[in-house]
Amino acid sequence: xxxxxxxxxxxxxxxxVVIAYTILLAxxxxxxxxxxxxxxxxxxxMLNLELLVIPLISILFSTIYIYNSSExxxxxxxxxxxxxxxxxxxxxxxxxxxxxxxxxxIIPPLLxxxxxQNALWILLGGILITVIFISIGFLISIQQRDKAKGIGTxxxxxxxxxxxxxxxVLFILFQFGDYPIEKPMVLVSMxxxxxxxxxxxxxxxxxxxxxxxxxxxxxxxxxxxxxxxxTLFVLVLWALIPFLISLRIFKRKDL
Amino acid sequence: MIQIEHxxxxxxxxxxxxxxxxxxxxxxxIALIGPNGCGKTTLLKSILRMxxxxxxxxxxxxxxxxxxxxxxxxxxxxxxQIGRYPDNMKIGQVIETIQSLRSNxxxxxxxxxxxxxxxxxxxxxxxxxSGGTRQKVSxxxxxxxxxxxxxxxxxxAGLDPIAAEILKEKILSxxxxxxxxxxTSHLLAELDELISEVIFMQDGSVKFHKSVEVLKDQVGHQxxxxxxxxxxxxxxx
Numbered sequence: 001x002x003x004x005x006x007x008x009x010x011x012x013x014x015x016x017v018v019i020a021y022t023i024l025l026a027x028x029x030x031x032x033x034x035x036x037x038x039x040x041x042x043x044x045x046m047l048n049l050e051l052l053v054i055p056l057i058s059i060l061f062s063t064i065y066i067y068n069s070s071e072x073x074x075x076x077x078x079x080x081x082x083x084x085x086x087x088x089x090x091x092x093x094x095x096x097x098x099x100x101x102x103x104x105x106i107i108p109p110l111l112x113x114x115x116x117q118n119a120l121w122i123l124l125g126g127i128l129i130t131v132i133f134i135s136i137g138f139l140i141s142i143q144q145r146d147k148a149k150g151i152g153t154x155x156x157x158x159x160x161x162x163x164x165x166x167x168x169v170l171f172i173l174f175q176f177g178d179y180p181i182e183k184p185m186v187l188v189s190m191x192x193x194x195x196x197x198x199x200x201x202x203x204x205x206x207x208x209x210x211x212x213x214x215x216x217x218x219x220x221x222x223x224x225x226x227x228x229x230x231t232l233f234v235l236v237l238w239a240l241i242p243f244l245i246s247l248r249i250f251k252r253k254d255l
Numbered sequence: 256m257i258q259i260e261h262x263x264x265x266x267x268x269x270x271x272x273x274x275x276x277x278x279x280x281x282x283x284x285i286a287l288i289g290p291n292g293c294g295k296t297t298l299l300k301s302i303l304r305m306x307x308x309x310x311x312x313x314x315x316x317x318x319x320x321x322x323x324x325x326x327x328x329x330x331x332x333x334x335x336q337i338g339r340y341p342d343n344m345k346i347g348q349v350i351e352t353i354q355s356l357r358s359n360x361x362x363x364x365x366x367x368x369x370x371x372x373x374x375x376x377x378x379x380x381x382x383x384x385s386g387g388t389r390q391k392v393s394x395x396x397x398x399x400x401x402x403x404x405x406x407x408x409x410x411x412a413g414l415d416p417i418a419a420e421i422l423k424e425k426i427l428s429x430x431x432x433x434x435x436x437x438x439t440s441h442l443l444a445e446l447d448e449l450i451s452e453v454i455f456m457q458d459g460s461v462k463f464h465k466s467v468e469v470l471k472d473q474v475g476h477q478x479x480x481x482x483x484x485x486x487x488x489x490x491x492x
Contacts, residue, residue, distance in 0.1 A: 003356050071339040075349070077305055078335065079356060080328035254266070254306045 004076065004086060008093030012065070018101050021057050025105035028053070033113045043119055047201050050126050051194050054102065055133040056158050062094050062137030063154040067147040074255055087138075087250045091243055094134050102126050121204040125197045128235050132193045133158075135243040142246040142253070165192040193238040200231040256281050256404065256435050257302060262311030264297055264459075271297045272308065273459040281403075284426070284436040286446045288483060289456035295439045296336060298456070299406050302437075303333055329357070332402035336409045336439075338393035340381040346392055347377030353396060360400045367395045370421045386413040394422055404435045411445060423449060443480035453479075455486055462486075 012018060028049055036042035069090065076086050106126065110116045137154060144150035169188060173181070189195050257279040264272035271294045279285060287295045300306040302313060304320055313320050315327045340349055354363070368374060371391045381389070390413045397405060407426070411419040426449055430436055440446055453470055455462045467479055474482040 007352060069341070072341045074339050075341070075353070076356070078303060078328075078333045079353060080326050081356065082325045252307055255300070 002085070002089060004081070004089040005093055008069075008089055009096060012093055012097040015065075015097075017061060018097055021061075021098070022101040022105045025053070025102060026109070029106050029109045033109050033115070039113075039115055039118060042113075043115060043122060044202070046119075047122050047125070047198070050122065051129065051198060052162055054126055054129050055162055055194060058098055058130050058133035059137045059140075059154045059158050060151065061098065062134040063141045063150055064147075065094060066090065066138065066141035067150060077255060083251050084247060087247050091134065091138060095131055098130050098134065099127060102130060121201050125201050128239060129193065129197055131239040132235065132242075135239050135241075135246075138246040139242040142249045161192050161194045166195060169195070190234050193235060196231050196235055196238075200228055200235075203227060256316060258314040258317075259298075259302075260312045260314070262298075262301060262308045262313060264294075264301065264306060265309045271459050272301070275311070275461055277454065277461060277464060279435055279437065281435055282430070282433045283452055284430045284450045285438070285452045285454055286450040287437060287439045287454050287456065288441075288443075288446075288487075289462075290487065293456045294459040295456055296408055299333075299408055299437065299439065302406065303328065303331065329360075329400070330402050331404045331406060332397035332400065334390075334393045334397035334405075334407045334410050336412070338389050340389065340392065342380065342382035344381050345377060346373065346379055346381065346384070349381065349392065350377075350395065350399070353399070357400055362401055364398050364401050367391070367398050367421070367425060370425075371395065371418065387415060387418065390414050391418060394425075398425060398429070402434070405429060405437065407436070407438045409439055409441070411440065411442060419445070443483050444478075446483075447479045450479075453483065455483075 029046060032045050032049070033042050036045055073086060073090075077083065103123075106123070107116075110119050110123075136157060140153050140157065141150050144153055169185065172188070173185065189199065257277075259275050259277040259279075262272055262275040263270070275298060287298070289295055297306055301308050302315075302320075304325070307321075315323070315330075318327065320327055344352070350368075371394075373391060373395060376388065379388075381392075384392070390410075394410065397407065405426070410422055410426070414422060423445065426436060426438070430449070430451075436449075438446065438449065450467060452464065452466050454464045465473075470482050471477065471479065474485050
């Protein structure tokens, strides 16, 4: 295995934040499953929690980790090591660790309660949202030299996608309700990975009553299979593009 | 060995390097001098590709470093002005980490580790070290892999006199082995014994590149430091 990735993995797995995150997720998952009696309801609750917590932890942890590794990055750069290798190793290190935490936390209760078949989409969603927000974290930390500003930006980005965006969509819908704006709204929804994931999952769970306003339009417009494929494709783009932009910047950065 | 051709570097609107042309050959020990902020460190970092020039090319053993890939740095030992290391790592871990990344180098040069008695400090965390001890770690890392080129940015700043003397002797022996050595320093007196050539930089451009003998002849001073301070004053005026 790649030596740098190995070093980074050892370093992150020793980090207390990752351990705390695993325990927190596991606790949340167990308590939801104990409290909710119907399977689908429990899964939707879990989905909502997942879409709030995972983006926050992923974006904050990756941003802070990059800032704290700046010395390590500098040390490596004076060695005969490719720049892209350093950046890609950091990315995979974070992705592997946070995904491992997520899977370790969430699989046992899912198995025990027998929800695992219905939860496959939620699992996929959790994995995608982790990668997407790590990727955004990389872009923020490379663009912002100052650590405090970088962390602030991360929080704002999270706030925007997790809470403000759906509200904004709702507001636009109410304001322009008299016009045929459904099709443009579908495009607008693509601008938020969290909303996209919510739509994708709720389509699968067939819980259209609980869909946000954006979700309702989506289902109407796409129908289930095509809608899912398109959302998946857009989500993968969300995971790749911010990281690739950050990689481009990192390759040409002056230190 | 290293050829720098028309290199420019701009940070935003500020021009830091202006049309640098230099040829640095094997066996030379070159002092890079000039007032603060004249672009010395930027030039050194450009050779390492830690800074990427806006324009121009740098060739290492005939290959353009922009396209040849990063393995050319295997032959360069770099000692930064201020070494930054991960706070939570111990000295031993830092050295082992770098060693594990460069396991292809068979013969390690551990002279400095021994002379600085660094093994006794291996368990200390980097965050607890004094500036001088950090410098020692940087020095050890730059010499460890038997590089053919040494780039030393203010190597003795912060070192105690004994440690500085040890480093100077190491530099001298490296010079005798025919390595190319690039040093920046403000301590002109200590450069005297070390170097064979002088590059004088000001405001991002090279004012001259001369051998020590020529320089001494020209100015008529016997000691190099006097000759150089002559130029520094003239440059400032």
